[in-house]
Amino acid sequence: MGNPIENIPVDDKSYNALISLLRSKTGLNFEYYNKGFIEKRIKARMIRVHCKTLDDYFHFLSSNNSEIKSFIDGFTINYTFFFRDYDVFETIQDLFIQGMKVKRKDIKSNIRPQPSKLAKFRTKQNAAKNLAKISKNMERPARYYVDIFIFLNQLSYYQKMKKMRSEKNSINIWSCPCATGEEPYSLAMILDNLKSQVPNFQKYRVVASDIAQEAIAKAKVGVYTNDSMKEISDYFEQKYFEKQKTHFGHTNLIDEKIKNKVEFVEEDVTQGHKLPYYYDIIFCRYLLIYFNRKNRHKFLKILESRLVENGILVLGKTETLFDSWGSLKIIDTRNRIYIKSHSKLY
Ligand SMILES: C[S@@+](CC[C@H](N)C(=O)[O-])C[C@H]1O[C@@H](n2cnc3c(N)ncnc32)[C@H](O)[C@@H]1O
Numbered sequence: 001m002g003n004p005i006e007n008i009p010v011d012d013k014s015y016n017a018l019i020s021l022l023r024s025k026t027g028l029n030f031e032y033y034n035k036g037f038i039e040k041r042i043k044a045r046m047i048r049v050h051c052k053t054l055d056d057y058f059h060f061l062s063s064n065n066s067e068i069k070s071f072i073d074g075f076t077i078n079y080t081f082f083f084r085d086y087d088v089f090e091t092i093q094d095l096f097i098q099g100m101k102v103k104r105k106d107i108k109s110n111i112r113p114q115p116s117k118l119a120k121f122r123t124k125q126n127a128a129k130n131l132a133k134i135s136k137n138m139e140r141p142a143r144y145y146v147d148i149f150i151f152l153n154q155l156s157y158y159q160k161m162k163k164m165r166s167e168k169n170s171i172n173i174w175s176c177p178c179a180t181g182e183e184p185y186s187l188a189m190i191l192d193n194l195k196s197q198v199p200n201f202q203k204y205r206v207v208a209s210d211i212a213q214e215a216i217a218k219a220k221v222g223v224y225t226n227d228s229m230k231e232i233s234d235y236f237e238q239k240y241f242e243k244q245k246t247h248f249g250h251t252n253l254i255d256e257k258i259k260n261k262v263e264f265v266e267e268d269v270t271q272g273h274k275l276p277y278y279y280d281i282i283f284c285r286y287l288l289i290y291f292n293r294k295n296r297h298k299f300l301k302i303l304e305s306r307l308v309e310n311g312i313l314v315l316g317k318t319e320t321l322f323d324s325w326g327s328l329k330i331i332d333t334r335n336r337i338y339i340k341s342h343s344k345l346y
Contacts, residue, residue: 008043014054025068029270032295041075076212078179082232083186088335093190110235121230170203173281178208181219188261189240209265216266222254278308285316307340
């Protein structure tokens with residue numbers, strides 16, 4: 001028997017015919033993605049609609065218009081949650097605190113989730129036994145302080161550059177891809193929390209884009225299940241969410257003020273970005289992993305062109321450009337943070 005996905009035969013002729021049909025019907029830029037990823041998505045749909053061969057699926061797709069939407073929805077993987085990789089968000093918060101010249105101890109904020117919360121979500125059984133292990137893992141490794149030192153040195157330069165620009169300019173942040181909105185809303189919460197405590201805090205704009213229509217629609221509604229809340233700290237949960245009891249169980253409704261701070265755009269980012277902005281920070285996490293090496297570079301050019309000089313690019317923790325790519329240079333290896341700089345860094 002084995003895995004049913006493994007058992008579906010793929011020959012080049014049928015595969016290429018299917019990809020050109022899918023391209024013409026969906027408009028997706030398949031050449032960007034890893035072949036293995038595309039095959040898995042096609043096979044998953046084939047199993048759902050009971051097609052045994054690629055040719056069967058070709059015919060099914062040709063005669064069922066509703067399958068096009070199902071294919072696109074299944075093609076994208078919208079997995080995300082608030083403050084995913086919370087230490088990345090802590091570092092970004094440090095960036096702002098450092099730039100504002102306020103003391104860390106004077107700012108009320110706590111991004112770190114309670115270890116007991118992580119234990120509940122991360123371990124299926126015996127959460128209590130694993131609590132000590134999780135608390136230990138949450139301690140900062142020694143290397144963090146080296147990274148953050150280099151990073152903050154770089155940032156004071158970045159802040160100086162920002163000051164030279166017009167005061168009217170806002171800090172522009174782009175979350176690309178944003179899936180169901182947890183990532184851009186996490187950023188908007190951090191900024192709102194700082195703005196409420198720091199006089200004359202700079203204006204800011206958070207833009208969020210994704211190819212998946214359904215994910216964007218869900219983001220705009222702003223209602224989340226507890227799965228999305230698994231790594232959010234009590235501080236942010238209590239400040240920005242209202243708990244609701246519905247037919248489907250407990251849900252969490254995000255504050256209207258935060259909802260209004262994020263501008264959502266539906267777009268295929270491999271074809272460029274629709275809005276006219278240049279960004280100080282781009283979060284592009286867990287998208288590059290789906291792209292093949294050749295076109296990954298084409299895509300990085302789009303991101304690089306949308307960053308201001310000394311702007312910051314944050315990748316997912318499993319994604320890397322090695323130490324540099326074009327003008328993008330690593331400043332925090334642990335958190336995969338790069339700075340766009342045409343000058344020599346250290
Ligand atoms: C795993 S989610 C990442 C969400 C978020 N950045 C995070 O780290 O939690 C990947 C997202 O990439 C989106 N995506 C895939 N291809 C895309 C494309 N060509 N343009 C824009 N978004 C895309 C998917 O729809 C999905 O929502």
